[in-house]
Amino acid sequence: MEDYIYISSDDDEWDNNQDYNNDDDDDCEFDDGFSEIEQQSIGICQKAPSCKVIRKESLLAAQKEDLQRVMDLLSLKEHHARSLLIHYRWEADKVFAVFVERGSEKLYAEAGVTLEGKDELTPTLSTAELTCQICFEDVPVEQTTVMDCNHRFCNDCWTTHFSININEGKSKRVTCMAQKCNVICDEGKIRDLVTAKDPILAEKFDRFLLESYIDDNKRVKWCPSVPHCGNAIRIEDDEYCCEVECACGVQFCFNCLSEAHSPCSCMMWRLWMTKCKNDGKTVMWINENAKHCPRCHHAVEKNGGCNLVRCRCGQPFCWLCGGATGFEHTWSSIQGHTCGIYKEGEKDKAANVRNDLLRYTYYYERYMVHCDSLKLEANMKEKLHSEVLLLEARELQSKDFSWAENGLCRLRQSRRILSCSYPVSFYVFGQSLFKNEMTPKEMEIKQNLFENLQQQLEINVERLSMFLEEPFAEYPEEKVLETRMKIMTLSTVTDNLCEKLYDCIDNDLLVTLEQATHTIARYSSNGVAKASELPN
Template sequence: MADDYEYYFPCSSSSDLDPDDELIADDGDDDGDDGYAESDGDPSELIDRFVASVITEDTLLLAQKEDLGKVMDLFALSEQHARTLLIYYRWDVERVLEIFEKKGRDMMFLDAGVMIENKGAILASSSGEITCGICFDDVSRDAATVMDCGHYFCDDCWTEHFIVRIKEGQSRRIKCMASNCNAICDEFIVRSLVSKRNPDIADKFDRCLLESYIDDNKRVKWCPSTPHCGNAICVKDDLLCEVECTCGHQFCFSCLLEAHSPCSCLIWDLWSKKCNTESENIKWIVTNTKPCPKCLKSVDKNGGCNLVVCVCGQAFCWLCGGATGREHTWTSITGHSCNRYKNDNTKKKEHTKKNHYRFVHYHDRYKAHTDSLNQESKQRNTLLEKISMSENKESEIKDYSWALNGMSRLFRSRRVLTYTYPFAYYMFGDELFQGELSNKEREMKKNLFEDQQQQLEGNVERLSMNLEKDFQFLTDAKIDEIKMNVLDLSRIVDFLCLQMYKCIEHDLLEPLGNATHQIAPYKSNGVERAPELSIYLDHCAEQGKHVSS
């Protein structure tokens, strides 16, 4: 069947694409299940493949206690001291271990404001009344509190201090009131004193401590779904990844925008803003204006005469864009004629007009593939109906998993193809990489990229065409032919997507040495659906593994 298609495999050998390979190892994300793939191997491989897990409101405390337990065991700390340490180091257990090896235990604790030597004996040994160092009132020992750092003040001053800090949003690290003291106040004392005066603020304090696991943790972020689903995503290793929440929202973990690989976060942000603010304006400009031959500013015509004058003073012919003098009649311009066609290859292309058309070129193709993706997404129900009709007719063919797998592959490859156009717009333009590539290098790499893009585009369209066929009305022989087409094309587009990513990562971005433009890696099975944390931990417990945050 391969002879029927136009494709090639750049920078690869024939062994890279084994015709006996299975089409897709995992299509769990299309079957409405829990997001787990079928696996014939060791179940531990199933656990290790997760790059992220979903933290719900019910499992947030469980997630926090997982990291707290590690630090408590490592340094023999209480839960509150472990929390103080982790909040300071943004819930990065590996970072805590690095600081411990570099600075030692005492210095690490001092930096984080952790005081583990209880100096309450200072207050207990005092007799009679105590003078508060804040309000200077004399109070009984029972009406004063001492922190682990040894500083003590009356309960009223402590309470007021705590409430002010909580209202100011400083709940996670409330420091001692003593001058130049870096110690973090005991959270149990804070909770006890504040709850006596204002239980709502005490609840806010507890909530802030709990949510610090998300707000201060670089490996955990709120799902950016709208309306907000209330879930958070915790990634295990690489922060540059794309994930799907259990609510169904897919997004880039790094920038929280929609999943946009193979565009870098910066490229996608620039493209989104440009599309939102300029696409309609630029289309109107291209349609209704022409650039001045002198200053290149866009000029529109507000009358019937074809002699127009730019604000810079240059007169030019609206029909051909050529510079002219100002003398004219209703039908002609003195000394100027443009009714005859001239093949003028030496005429300088107007820079502004070129940029307008360049953006429209890439935007139109991006929009076309976006529309195709939306239409193909709606065809899943139609495909299921065709499969149902085919299964009910008298036929020897009963397995139509190839059609569902082919549709899944089409979604994934179409999405990759869609985002190659914003990438190409910035990669081969002057906005981001000006001066980093010579004109010769840029043209050579542009040709390499566009050749691969063309191959991917052609085979994606062929896959789409085969899946649109009404095979429920066809003979078994014809269905077998469509099946082989879909299987072949699915393997081809998967391979071409992988090659496209290799080209972008290694041939285009890596030589620039710019970490800003790293992209999320290609996943043959698409954006991974993260399991709920409780399910993930259950699987890890069964395998005797300890989940890493």
């Protein structure tokens, strides 16, 4: 068997004599996980998905769950419960906590909820009129509407007020028109009045109320797919910094809605994406064709044969060494400069800029190499499937070939993690984001630890990729079993290394830095959590 680069603890030892044959043809719960016996052999705990897919058809059902909880426990009508939940960002537990700690009066007052009061106007005649305090017109009582706060105005004024709020996108919390009254209007009465005048606007109002469950809910976010799939994802716990997969197949960070980027924090990823967008396409060209001005540090391209060049800021400098010079030169010398004499220990800003560019180029190249490999390996699934079909057609002793596709899932997960680890190196061990957060000695020790894990992961990821690309369907049975063992072993090794890399970042690097700002999603052997369907 091949040697694998991995520093293991006693808990991570691999028993090569264990029987991995799986006679049961069970489906793997996760596409990028392992079969049941393989999970037991490497200690992976099966865990139910912690997130749900909310489709358009199930959005009402999802909203009804929280509404019913509040309605039952506080004995409220639906529109009162909705007003409370919208105010508290659909956190039902927070509604109950405020109720217990501060009482119902504070709870309702802060959310603008007033339970229905007694209508002081009890008309005895159907022809009775009153004066609307908005338009000051005398109107029949039956053409007026009273809200829970006991303020009554004519239907035309109410309808105009509601229409303006709906068109301005404020329909989720429409307050009473009375001066200094912050009570939320009854959504049923809003719907009835607006429908009578503009049914399309009433539908828009209903849509706003329905989508408030997503727009105002910290636990629910729209899937960032392009074009938009129409789904939303709801997480079931308070761990907002996590990575999820929508039913449409898009994997994303729930916290920042970017593509899945752990073990890189959201802030580092945002900075890295911006830097790659601004500098990535030109960094190699600049490195090969330009030099930096020693005064303003802008990149300068030489368009002639003379080695005395001038930046747009007016500074002349020597193209050979990058040093600043005078404005004149002769056949034998350049004014104020000679680069033919080596000066020990000479440093300048241009050298620092060049070093920064070279440092960024180093990490950018490695990041892009693994991103490109990830795209190419996405096409391996069809090839592996064909290989498995050929193996199944042969009369081999082993009938379980899930190790091939499981290995590919592990490869893709580890490759993505590896690519995202390079922005972590760039920022944590640089001088821009965490300047003066670590002493030089601390940085050296932690950088050696992190880069050692990173290098081990890179070596084993490449080995796993190499074995998966082999035409093992053509091998004799003995060699097929050997390849199977190599792929399963490497899958376990890369899984353990990924977990150690996350642990190193979270507990060794970020623990001494701004950890609250740079929280990362937890590592999961099963990969990004796939959202399960929420019943309609």
